[in-house]
Amino acid sequence: DVGHISNAFHFASASETTDTKPEQLFAPFLREVRLFPSDPLSDEVMSTTVERLWKVLMAERRALGRLGAATMPTSCLLGGWYDVEIHDGVTQRWSSEQGEIHVAQDVSALRVSGWHAGSFDMDVQIDDEPPTRVTLRDNFLFELALSLGRSQIVSLRLRTNRGSVQDPRDLGFLLKKLEVLPGRQGVWRTVPLDQGFDTLWRQVDSSAWIDALATVTDQRPEPAEEAFLTVRGPRSSALVEYVRASVGRYDVVLVQGIPFSLTVDVMRAVRDAGVPLVLLPHYHVDDAFYHWRQYYESFAKANAVLSFSNWVSEHFFAKRGINAPVIAGGGIDPSEYLARGTQLERFRDFRGSDRPYFLVLGRKTASKGYRTIIEAHQQLVVSRGGDVDLVLIGPDEDRQPVEGRDVHYYGRLSRELMLGALAGCVGLVTMSTSESFGIVIVEAWMSGRPVIANRRCLSFGELVEDGEDGILVGTTDELIAAMRTLLENPARAGAMGDAGHRKAMEKYTWSAAARRFHDILTEVLDGGAEGARAGALVSA
Structure with a gap:
């Protein structure tokens, strides 16, 4: 009887009861539909359980960070840090009882800026050396001298504040800024707090x-x-x-x-x-x-x-x-896209503008990478004098404000308006870090539009043929260049969209998926696991 599910405290899920009746969910291909009550879970049980899970996860992240530290190409956060938070537009992260940092071999000093309520002691340890205790308070900054010529792991340990029902994390201090000094006479360089060892390891x-x-x-x-x-x-x-x-x-x-x-x-x-x-x-x-x-x-x-x-x-x-x-x-159902002209006109009427735009489609949450797209768009707008918009469509999960010149967030829209937005965009942009597939890419292709996708997302790298039906990018600079390419070369953008349309019609219709699914079920029922195991995605 669940109508909507959302994440709660990272591990848990919160759900809302639906008043939908079984007959409202019925479809011609279904024999029967039933709704069952969900089991209750108290806030107290959820909070105490999540608190235990955070302790386990922090220990695992520290272990993972140390496993991967030797492969890190640059200085970065290792394990022991909670998820990214954005306060007044600034990326920050809370530490657990022990946060760790990988420092590259070309670094001679580390600078840490953060906040903690009142005075506190922190033990600072470099690799296996004896720890040094420092006393800090409120908004603080401290520097740490390091040895040039070898990479090092810096551990920051402190007593944490016990979590609550409202926030079951055991919090240490709020990390506001992390900087490293290359060489002896270099210029302090900021370490991105939203790009930790896990992101870098995936790339490497x-x-x-x-x-x-x-x-x-x-x-x-x-x-x-x-x-x-x-x-x-x-x-x-x-x-x-x-x-x-x-x-x-x-x-x-x-x-x-x-x-x-x-x-x-x-x-x-x-x-x-x-x-x-x-x-x-x-x-x-x-x-x-x-x-x-x-x-x-x-x-x-x-x-x-x-x-x-x-x-x-x-x-x-x-x-x-x-x-x-x-x-x-x-x-995809090809018949949905036959009224593309009408859908486009209705979206233009809704939007009230004929200006060109790039489209971001999907849930508004950090893992979708929408802030990277906004950053790239803002730089593009400055360099071009503001001749292209950015349109975002999808449910607001992170509740963070969307700000920027010529940036328009419309929230959740009807299917018709969404298809109209696809039909009229310069290109679809998706910088999600992890996906199981990429249906929005296929939908863009069915609308005859090219895509720009994150090459560091495994499914996107396999789905998109770089330069043929879309452009794969990995950095903000590459994203800006790809957006500029589609904007300044409409013929090439159209050719990419056409190539994507051919691919979608060949491989990704529901009829093609049904035939493949039928073959897999037949193998299972016949006991032929090896036959099902060996099957790869083939064109219909």
Whole structure:
């Protein structure tokens, strides 16, 4: 009976009850629709459980940071820091009881600026040297001399303040700015707080990063796994009991949706009954949040796990002996795009402008990289004198203000207006750091528009053919250059859009996905796991 799900305290999920009736969800291809009540979870249980999980996660991040420190190409934050927060437009991060920093070999000094309520003591340690205690208070700044010629790990330890029901994190100090001094006579250089070791490791060696995540996950204490299962709802004991009672009537069961506990509960019920199981996880393999042993175990017990990426099937699932045939991560209905002209006119009427614009489409949250796009657009506007807008469409999840010259955020719009926005844009821009597929890219192609996508997102790098149906970028400067290319070369932009349209029609229609899914189910029911395992995404 859940209508909307949102993240809560990083690990948990909060949901709202829907008043939708089963008959309102019915479709011609469905035989039956049922709604089940979700199980309640008190704020106190959620808070205390999340507090324990944060302690585990901070320890794991420190371990991961030290594993990857030697491969870091530049100075950066390692483990022990909470997620990025933005205060008055400034990126900041809270420390846990121990935050760690990788300092590159060309650095002779480190400068830390932050805030802590009142006076506090902090132990500062360089590699395995004896720690030095410093006393700081309120808004503080301290400098630390370092040895040139070798990379070092700096650890900052302090007593944390106990979390609360409103914020269950144990917080140390608020890191406002981090700077390093290259050489002896260099100029202080700011270290980006939103680009830690995890981001850099993905860029340097995605396969090694994923292997490290799997290693840490395999070593995670079982109580932490159970704690995550407790808070990552919604859960429904009534639904699970119904599955146990009725699953024997079915030839095969498809379970969709990770990372949510209900998926694990249902998968366990299906496997206990001995009924063939196909899992559709929408798995973000390069995102640490998706690495839990309960998911690994579910993958291993499924007859088939539907993967959206040949790379992920080869470099993750196959290494764990998991049968993961590849299928398109979404589909399109070509008939939706036949009224493109009408849709475009309605969006223009809604917008009240004919100015050219780049489009950002999807949830407004930090992981989607929309702030990088705004930054690039602002630099482009300055250099060109303000002749192009930036339009953002999608639900507001982070509740952060969207500001900038010629930037327009419209929130959630109707499907018709969204398709009109796609049809009229110079190009779709997506800088998401992790996705299981990239349906917005396919939708842009169906509208005949080119895309600019983050090459550091594994699924985008596999989906987009750089220079043919879109442009792959990795830095803000590359993004600005790509936006300029599409804006100044409309013929080339149109050719990319046409190439994308051909690809979408060939590989990503619902009819093509249905045929591929039918083949996978046939292999499962025939017991031919090897046949399903070997199948790659093929054109219809």
